[in-house]
Amino acid sequence: MHHPRHKTSQTQFQLERFTFFTDGVFAICITLLVIEIKVPNRDELGIFTDASLWKYLSHASLKFLGFLISFGIIGHYWSVHHRIFGYAVNYTYGLIWINLAFLFSVVLLPFSSGLLGEYNSDTNMFLPYGVYVANMCFTGTMNCWLWLYISKPERNLLTHRISHARIQLGLYRSMVIPVIFIVALGFSFFLPVVSRFIPVLIPVILHWGMKGLEKKADRKDANVIETHHHETSSDG
Amino acid sequence: MHHPRHKTSQTQFQLERFTFFTDGVFAICITLLVIEIKVPNRDELGIFTDASLWKYLSHASLKFLGFLISFGIIGHYWSVHHRIFGYAVNYTYGLIWINLAFLFSVVLLPFSSGLLGEYNSDTNMFLPYGVYVANMCFTGTMNCWLWLYISKPERNLLTHRISHARIQLGLYRSMVIPVIFIVALGFSFFLPVVSRFIPVLIPVILHWGMKGLEKKADRKDANVIETHHHETSSDG
Amino acid sequence: MHHPRHKTSQTQFQLERFTFFTDGVFAICITLLVIEIKVPNRDELGIFTDASLWKYLSHASLKFLGFLISFGIIGHYWSVHHRIFGYAVNYTYGLIWINLAFLFSVVLLPFSSGLLGEYNSDTNMFLPYGVYVANMCFTGTMNCWLWLYISKPERNLLTHRISHARIQLGLYRSMVIPVIFIVALGFSFFLPVVSRFIPVLIPVILHWGMKGLEKKADRKDANVIETHHHETSSDG
Amino acid sequence: MHHPRHKTSQTQFQLERFTFFTDGVFAICITLLVIEIKVPNRDELGIFTDASLWKYLSHASLKFLGFLISFGIIGHYWSVHHRIFGYAVNYTYGLIWINLAFLFSVVLLPFSSGLLGEYNSDTNMFLPYGVYVANMCFTGTMNCWLWLYISKPERNLLTHRISHARIQLGLYRSMVIPVIFIVALGFSFFLPVVSRFIPVLIPVILHWGMKGLEKKADRKDANVIETHHHETSSDG
Numbered sequence: 001m002h003h004p005r006h007k008t009s010q011t012q013f014q015l016e017r018f019t020f021f022t023d024g025v026f027a028i029c030i031t032l033l034v035i036e037i038k039v040p041n042r043d044e045l046g047i048f049t050d051a052s053l054w055k056y057l058s059h060a061s062l063k064f065l066g067f068l069i070s071f072g073i074i075g076h077y078w079s080v081h082h083r084i085f086g087y088a089v090n091y092t093y094g095l096i097w098i099n100l101a102f103l104f105s106v107v108l109l110p111f112s113s114g115l116l117g118e119y120n121s122d123t124n125m126f127l128p129y130g131v132y133v134a135n136m137c138f139t140g141t142m143n144c145w146l147w148l149y150i151s152k153p154e155r156n157l158l159t160h161r162i163s164h165a166r167i168q169l170g171l172y173r174s175m176v177i178p179v180i181f182i183v184a185l186g187f188s189f190f191l192p193v194v195s196r197f198i199p200v201l202i203p204v205i206l207h208w209g210m211k212g213l214e215k216k217a218d219r220k221d222a223n224v225i226e227t228h229h230h231e232t233s234s235d236g
Numbered sequence: 237m238h239h240p241r242h243k244t245s246q247t248q249f250q251l252e253r254f255t256f257f258t259d260g261v262f263a264i265c266i267t268l269l270v271i272e273i274k275v276p277n278r279d280e281l282g283i284f285t286d287a288s289l290w291k292y293l294s295h296a297s298l299k300f301l302g303f304l305i306s307f308g309i310i311g312h313y314w315s316v317h318h319r320i321f322g323y324a325v326n327y328t329y330g331l332i333w334i335n336l337a338f339l340f341s342v343v344l345l346p347f348s349s350g351l352l353g354e355y356n357s358d359t360n361m362f363l364p365y366g367v368y369v370a371n372m373c374f375t376g377t378m379n380c381w382l383w384l385y386i387s388k389p390e391r392n393l394l395t396h397r398i399s400h401a402r403i404q405l406g407l408y409r410s411m412v413i414p415v416i417f418i419v420a421l422g423f424s425f426f427l428p429v430v431s432r433f434i435p436v437l438i439p440v441i442l443h444w445g446m447k448g449l450e451k452k453a454d455r456k457d458a459n460v461i462e463t464h465h466h467e468t469s470s471d472g
Numbered sequence: 473m474h475h476p477r478h479k480t481s482q483t484q485f486q487l488e489r490f491t492f493f494t495d496g497v498f499a500i501c502i503t504l505l506v507i508e509i510k511v512p513n514r515d516e517l518g519i520f521t522d523a524s525l526w527k528y529l530s531h532a533s534l535k536f537l538g539f540l541i542s543f544g545i546i547g548h549y550w551s552v553h554h555r556i557f558g559y560a561v562n563y564t565y566g567l568i569w570i571n572l573a574f575l576f577s578v579v580l581l582p583f584s585s586g587l588l589g590e591y592n593s594d595t596n597m598f599l600p601y602g603v604y605v606a607n608m609c610f611t612g613t614m615n616c617w618l619w620l621y622i623s624k625p626e627r628n629l630l631t632h633r634i635s636h637a638r639i640q641l642g643l644y645r646s647m648v649i650p651v652i653f654i655v656a657l658g659f660s661f662f663l664p665v666v667s668r669f670i671p672v673l674i675p676v677i678l679h680w681g682m683k684g685l686e687k688k689a690d691r692k693d694a695n696v697i698e699t700h701h702h703e704t705s706s707d708g
Numbered sequence: 709m710h711h712p713r714h715k716t717s718q719t720q721f722q723l724e725r726f727t728f729f730t731d732g733v734f735a736i737c738i739t740l741l742v743i744e745i746k747v748p749n750r751d752e753l754g755i756f757t758d759a760s761l762w763k764y765l766s767h768a769s770l771k772f773l774g775f776l777i778s779f780g781i782i783g784h785y786w787s788v789h790h791r792i793f794g795y796a797v798n799y800t801y802g803l804i805w806i807n808l809a810f811l812f813s814v815v816l817l818p819f820s821s822g823l824l825g826e827y828n829s830d831t832n833m834f835l836p837y838g839v840y841v842a843n844m845c846f847t848g849t850m851n852c853w854l855w856l857y858i859s860k861p862e863r864n865l866l867t868h869r870i871s872h873a874r875i876q877l878g879l880y881r882s883m884v885i886p887v888i889f890i891v892a893l894g895f896s897f898f899l900p901v902v903s904r905f906i907p908v909l910i911p912v913i914l915h916w917g918m919k920g921l922e923k924k925a926d927r928k929d930a931n932v933i934e935t936h937h938h939e940t941s942s943d944g
Contacts, residue, residue: 005398005454005457006323006395007395010323013252013322014318014322016252017256018318019725020259020725020728021259021262021263023725023729024260024262024263024732025263025266025267026729026732027263028263028264028267028268028736030733030811030815031733031736031815032267034812034815034819035740035815035818039823039825039826040823040826042826042827042830048830048833049833050833050834050835053827053833054835057835071812071815075811078729079805082722082729085725086718087714087718097315100308103266104304104307107266107267107270107271107307108270111271111273114275115275115276117275118275118276118278119278119283119289122278122284124285125284125285125289126286127286127289127293131293159715159718160715162713166713217713218713241634241638241689242555242558243631243632246558246559249488252488253495253554253557254554256492256495257498257499260498260499260732261499261503264500264503268507329551332551333547336544336551340540343502343506343507344506347509347511351512353511354511354512354514355514355519355525358514358520361522361525362522363525363529364525478791478794478795482795485724486790488724489727489731489790489793490790492728492731493731493734493735493786493790496732496735497735497739499735500740504743565787568787568790569787572780572787575783576742579738579779582743587747587748590747590750591750591761594750597757597758597761598758599761599765600761603765
């Protein structure tokens with residue numbers, strides 16, 4: 001795409017703005033998510049005793065749980081973005097737009113999550129959960145694209161060469177959330193109660209299920225660096 | 237205007253605050269845009285089935301499309317601001333105020349865009365679209381001014397000399413969005429359906445329509461650097 | 473106050489967080505100000521023609537003007553904060569708390585400004601304008617305090633010694649807005665129409681009325697540097 | 709946990725994003741807190757005179773006081789976070805998640821604080837205050853955990869070795885707010901009026917009550933550095 005004709009000394013500064021803008025959007029999203037939990041209006045709802053307030057709050061607890069999950073997921077995607085850009089030393093205009101599309105999918109999460117919270121108790125409705133899962137798939141796919149775009153060796157956007165195994169690890173990791181939610185959506189038609197607990201698998205898989213692949217990536221990365229050293233020294 | 241008597245070593249830090257404040261405003265604007273899409277209240281609207289929710293959501297899809305477009309446009313203006321300040325090494329108080337006026341126009345976009353979304357289905361109303369186009373023209377003009385102010389060689393705010401062709405390229409680029417929207421507004425009186433699709437031209441023109449001008453700017457920039465080198469070496 | 477036992481190499485990083493946190497609060501405040509202008513609900517207000525929308529918008533224009541003024545004032549205070557911290561190389565816990573109090577006064581501005589906007593047309597009410605002016609005085613005073621605290625030579629928080637004339641200039645500048653608003657409040661009892669136009673004086677005084685004092689500060693600053701050089705060279 | 713395979717030259721940049729994301733969340737939280745104070749709607753509430761507006765505002769003043777306290781507490785926690793990360797030179801994925809949990813507790817504060825504000829005048833209700841205190845305890849505990857995690861010598865996340873006395877000082881400091889609020893909650897059953905004034909102790913204890921411990925920490929820190937120097941020189 002159009003390459004900017006900026007001085008190379010400005011690249012670090014430009015990349016910082018890029019990531020801080022992203023951080024700003026994430027920070028607002030993650031905060032607004034919880035701000036959605038409205039304080040119950042005393043006079044409107046006729047809440048004048050601890051018992052009635054407790055009833056209201058315990059009724060809202062499922063909604064609250066939904067927000068907690070969405071908070072965790074947005075937090076997770078931020079940490080993934082943080083990890084991805086830990087490798088970056090350059091950017092392109094294409095990357096800016098993929099990132100904007102990724103942010104668009106993140107910015108929709110409070111809406112999908114709020115929709116799910118509002119219609120959570122209606123066990124006969126599947127659409128709210130469908131919208132939520134669709135959003136998760138959108139975010140997961142954009143996350144994938146971001147990683148594939150930035151890690152492509154020909155683009156020279158990274159600090160150092162990384163192994164193919166590490167690129168694949170990032171790919172698998174970004175697919176965990178969408179895949180688990182699609183499975184949970186499928187189960188929701190037959191076993192709605194079981195389906196609610198399937199997302200618990202996400203942290204388990206992300207933490208323990210990836211250990212083997214991570215070790216492989218570490219081993220391969222070491223090789224890449226060695227090969228690279230060899231090439232450089234044989235060049236010199 | 238009043239020149240600050242700060243140490244020159246602080247300039248980079250001051251410029252960073254300048255751009256991060258701008259990024260903050262952009263991040264909030266772009267997030268609040270989508271947050272405007274409210275979760276439909278179940279009890280108020282009597283939505284108890286997937287069918288009625290689907291009806292509600294599909295009805296809101298035009299509104300949603302409007303927000304997608306505004307998200308893209310705010311994202312575009314952020315990327316333009318990002319590109320402009322990639323050249324900057326200094327600032328003035330005049331620049332701070334032009335930037336604030338630019339931000340003011342950006343901050344109004346969620347309102348104009350929300351107004352258009354609310355009255356989108358009323359094909360007999362032209363005012364909402366008029367307000368939206370007026371806002372686009374305001375933002376485009378401020379963007380122009382920002383670029384002309386910062387790129388003026390006498391002000392010495394840039395990292396390096398850039399050609400007149402590049403300055404003009406920036407000018408044309410910032411005019412694309414307002415001009416297209418004015419054309420679309422004109423068409424909306426005669427061919428309302430065609431008019432809705434005219435903004436699709438924006439990414440097309442910004443991406444392909446500028447190729448020739450960009451090559452020219454690249455060629456001229458190379459000349460500027462060469463001439464500058466000559467001057468410097470003949471000076472020495 | 474409690475002095476942090478951080479490494480001195482971290483001071484720049486800590487100061488950056490300090491200012492970026494401040495920028496974040498300013499960015500949110502200035503954006504939320506304009507976001508307060510609500511899109512008129514079509515069905516609730518029965519707006520189905522351009523004429524009725526135009527009537528609504530022109531009715532809201534006074535409110536809009538109020539927001540424009542508040543946007544300008546918050547923007548001004550940001551630029552003043554930006555200017556003050558252009559001199560800073562260090563901070564104390566006392567400064568963090570004065571800054572938080574300053575931010576508190578800024579964060580209240582959307583409320584006071586919204587109150588004024590809501591009750592603007594009631595010429596028999598003085599309280600909304602009183603609250604607004606009180607908030608302006610609060611912000612101006614905190615701004616003063618921030619500047620006096622940071623510029624006190626004994627605290628060693630600045631990049632270099634500045635003259636007493638420059639410290640006074642900053643003091644006068646931060647008093648302009650509160651003083652003008654108090655005068656306007658006074659006039660509002662006798663000449664309500666004239667009173668509305670008095671704040672127009674603010675940019676005039678800040679821009680032209682301070683020229684003489686600025687030149688004096690420049691001259692004195694040059695002396696300070698010279699004296700300081702002399703002292704240093706006679707020490708060596 | 710999974711250690712990122714980033715270049716070490718990127719660590720500073722990654723840590724900056726980490727803290728700026730946190731600052732963003734804090735900035736939004738602290739701003740939204742005050743934004744909750746709604747402008748009274750003139751027509752809905754029938755406020756057409758200064759007297760009726762004054763009545764409304766004075767009625768809301770208790771609510772306002774609650775927001776002031778919450779503003780101070782969020783500001784305090786930000787300053788503590790700022791102080792903690794003044795020691796940090798590295799991070800782990802574990803730290804990212806503890807920080808997210810800490811932010812989650814902070815993000816809930818506007819809700820608990822709003823709940824308390826809404827039900828403040830009902831002296832027969834204890835639940836709102838209970839929720840508020842529970843939130844304070846949650847935030848205090850996460851703050852503790854953050855400090856214990858980052859200060860653990862084996863993790864090597866700090867700029868330099870700090871004494872055990874300083875680690876304990878941080879621990880005590882983060883417990884002051886939760887402990888005071890638990891005491892205040894206890895008193896609220898017997899002496900509700902006295903109970904309201906107990907939180908006034910917080911700044912007193914944080915400012916004067918810690919002087920002795922601080923001096924001890926300073927003395928011990930000096931020892932640590934000396935011992936460390938000895939060790940290093942005897943190693944060499």
